[in-house]
Amino acid sequence: MRPAAAAGGGGGGGRRKAAAAAAAACREWMVVPASGQARVEEAGKHAVMARTGLPARDLRVLDPLLSYPSTILGRERAIVVNLERVKAVITAAEVLLPNSKDPAFTNFVCDLQARVLASSSDQAAEFTDMDGESSAVASPFPVLTPSKGNGLEMANKNANAVGDMTHSSSMPTLTAAKDGNTKVLPFEFRALEVCLESACRSLEEETSTLEQEAYPALDELTSKISTLNLERVRQIKSRLVAISGRVQKVRDELEHLLDDEMDMAEMYLTEKLTQQEISETSSRVEVDEPSQLEDDRDEDYRSEADVSNGSFIGYKPHIEELEMLLEAYFVQIDGTLNKLSHLREYVDDTEDYINIMLDDKQNQLLQMGVMLSTATVVITAGVAVVGIFGMNIGISLYADPTNDEEKRASNMKFWETTLGTIAGCMIMYIVAMGWGKRTAAVAQSQIRRGARERGETGRRSEKEKKMVKVATFFAMTFGAFLFWQSMDKVHVWIALHQDEKKERMERELEIKRMQAELMAQAKESES
Structure with missing residues (x-):
């Protein structure tokens, strides 16, 4: 079925436009009749509408360029099927497929x-x-x-x-x-x-x-x-x-x-x-009797009205x-x-399993952060001890030994102080980690107990995480401050020590000069 070409002498351009419009209006359809012999026909939208009795909005469902959900529509003379890639118009005698x-x-x-x-x-x-x-x-x-x-x-x-x-x-x-x-x-x-x-x-x-x-x-x-x-x-x-x-x-x-x-x-x-x-x-x-014909017409009219309204009162279809x-x-x-x-x-x-694994990794990172923060605090305590010894005060440890025995005693006191400071830092670190594990174990037991009571799993709240971060920040800040103070004291002690050493060397030179003068005077007097 091809639409008739547009008549008239509009020139070559008009005929080409008419031919293009006709080609656009026509569409190839695969027709499968009841005999099973498929054939390809070209038909326009109006021809298909007249052939199947479908309105234009039902044919738009079959347009491959438009997206319509899966639909099965039953009409008076045809069934419109749009299921995934299957688009078809089914009549009582044939199937039309785009x-x-x-x-x-x-x-x-x-x-x-x-x-x-x-x-x-x-x-x-x-x-x-x-x-x-x-x-x-x-x-x-x-x-x-x-x-x-x-x-x-x-x-x-x-x-x-x-x-x-x-x-x-x-x-x-x-x-x-x-x-x-x-x-x-x-x-x-x-x-x-x-x-x-x-x-x-x-x-x-x-x-x-x-x-x-x-x-x-x-x-x-x-x-x-x-x-x-x-x-x-x-x-x-x-x-x-x-x-x-x-x-x-x-x-x-x-x-x-x-x-x-x-x-x-x-x-x-x-x-x-x-x-x-x-x-x-x-x-x-x-019909012989006009009255009977009139009654039949009234009955048919009522029946058609019931069918059109979809009522079918007292009727169940097979x-x-x-x-x-x-x-x-x-x-x-x-x-x-x-x-x-x-x-x-x-x-x-x-996804839940992966989230659990990621939470475990996050907990490990938090644990490592706590360990590093604790180590920083302990090292800061050791640095504070160093700062105390670096103060500008008189300490017997800094006195110059006069003989070998005092020199050995001074070296021994230095190593005792150094090793004692390191051992004290290690003991403080072990005590802090043990206290942290015990506190964490107690907190976990309380969380599990609360979860059993409430019927829900317990997790560390965001507030607790923020508190840990804030405490870590303050600890690191305080440690940095103490380290800066201790380094300042060390620099002062080094400067003072250098000044004292310089003065001592000058005094020694003066003493040697005076001794040389005395020796010279003694030689002159002898001579």
């Missing part, structure tokens, strides 16, 4: 042809085995009641109309064998089943692929925390969220259909077409076949969603 070069689309068309051909052969064999006996057609729509006088004639005409329509148009109906067990689904349900199967299989394959990649990556991350493993898990989590959303949309759509019986009844296209043919046949019957079909794929898609939920829980557990 043509595509995707390999997945080719596989879907092959599956659809195989399913339609297999069902058509099964239906033909079933009609042959029935030996001309009529089939019972279960319809969810009310049937017009013929008049009393022409009941037999109406029944014969209706049976002939149903038989002609069924065999000539190759549109199968719900048929039953003599025992009432074997049934063949209508064409629209077989096509819908292929669409559901393709969408569910695609999501199942993506879920399996994600599981095969996710579990080893998560296990590797728990054994070795690195930037590469974290990036892999981040990408896996993003894919998990996307696939879970798509699966959830398909599941919600199937659940919505299963909850609404009228929507499912609206999808029985073959039976609606059958009832339409029966109604058209019965409308041709002449939707068992479609309900069983949808329930089967609902269970399948629900299983896929459960797999994704388990994978999400595994990811969350892995």
Whole structure:
């Protein structure tokens, strides 16, 4: 079906624009009829609307350039299917698919042809085995009641109309064998089943692929925390969220259909077409009594009003076949969603485990910080001792020895003071660490006891961490101040010691000069 070219002499440019507009309006459709012989047709939007009875907003759902959620819409003459990559318009006689070069689309068309051909052969064999006996057609729509006088004639005409329509148009109906067990689904349900199967299989394959990649990556991350493993898990989590959303949309759509019986009844296209043919046949019957015709018109008008309003008072449609079909794929898609939920829980557990490991590393760093802070305080105490000895006061340790014994005693006192200071610092450090461990053990026992009482795990609060940081800062500041003071005292002591040494050397030189003068005077007197 091609739209007519624009007439008129608008020149070459006008014809080219008209041709471009016509090409844009037309679109390739893959048509799969009930016979299974697929063909490609070009049709515009209005032609498809006239062919299927769909409004323009329903056709926009099939546009690949637009993003629409998964949807299954039942209309008067067609079913619109938009499930993942499957986009189709299903009528009672054919399936219209937007043509595509995707390999997945080719596989879907092959599956659809195989399913339609297999069902058509099964239906033909079933009609042959029935030996001309009529089939019972279960319809969810009310049937017009013929008049009393022409009941037999109406029944014969209706049976002939149903038989002609069924065999000539190759549109199968719900048929039953003599025992009432074997049934063949209508064409629209077989096509819908292929669409559901393709969408569910695609999501199942993506879920399996994600599981095969996710579990080893998560296990590797728990054994070795690195930037590469974290990036892999981040990408896996993003894919998990996307696939879970798509699966959830398909599941919600199937659940919505299963909850609404009228929507499912609206999808029985073959039976609606059958009832339409029966109604058209019965409308041709002449009615003798005008009053009875008027009553039938009033009754038909009320029935149509009830159907249009969706009330169906006191009427329950026969939707068992479609309900069983949808329930089967609902269970399948629900299983896929459960797999994704388990994978999400595994990811969350892995994140919790990694957070615990990071908290442990953080606790180790805090412990090391406490140890270094304690060591700084202890060293500061030793520096304070050095500063005390560096004060400008008279200390017997600094007296110059006059003989070897005093020199040995002075050296011994120096080493005793130095080693005593170092030993005292070490003892202070050990005592401080022991006190800290005992305090931490007591705090942990109190936290565990409180956690058992409250039913929750206890963790170090942010306030305690800030207090530790502040105490460490003040300790380091005080230690730096003491170190600066001690170094200042050391510099003063060194300067004083150098001055004293210089004065002592000057005195010694003066004494030597005086001795030399005395010796010279003594020699002169002797001579």
